[in-house]
Amino acid sequence: MAARKLLIQNGTIVTCSSTLEPYEPTVFRGDLFVVGGVISKIDKKINISDTSDIEVIDATDQLVIPGFVDAHRHVWEGAYKWAGDWSLWE
Numbered sequence: 001m002a003a004r005k006l007l008i009q010n011g012t013i014v015t016c017s018s019t020l021e022p023y024e025p026t027v028f029r030g031d032l033f034v035v036g037g038v039i040s041k042i043d044k045k046i047n048i049s050d051t052s053d054i055e056v057i058d059a060t061d062q063l064v065i066p067g068f069v070d071a072h073r074h075v076w077e078g079a080y081k082w083a084g085d086w087s088l089w090e
Contacts, residue, residue, distance in 0.1 A: 003036030007051065011059030013042060015066055032064055039066055 009031045016025060031046040032039065048054065 002053070004034075005036075005054040006034040006057065007046065007048060007054050008032045008034075008057045008059050008064055009046075011062050011064035013064045013066070015042065032066060042066065 010029065011032065012027065013030045013032065014025055014027050028044060030042065030044045033041040033046050033048075
């Protein structure tokens with residue numbers, strides 16, 4: 001099975017630069033190319049002549065944040081479930 005390919009175009013890319021002080025953001029309009037779930041390239045414009053086997057997403061007016069992990073969790077809900085009827089929370 002061929003690796004899935006994804007091209008996200010025209011997004012506002014937010015990433016961190018290793019050349020700046022820690023955690024300084026780099027923000028620019030550009031494209032992101034993913035092959036098999038791994039980011040292959042990030043650039044202002046990625047030109048691919050044949051996109052027939054590539055899923056293309058237009059991210060105009062959208063944020064693209066490579067590597068972002070949404071760590072928002074409600075851990076307490078699971079920890080206290082034994083304490084009573086939590087049916088309102090489910």
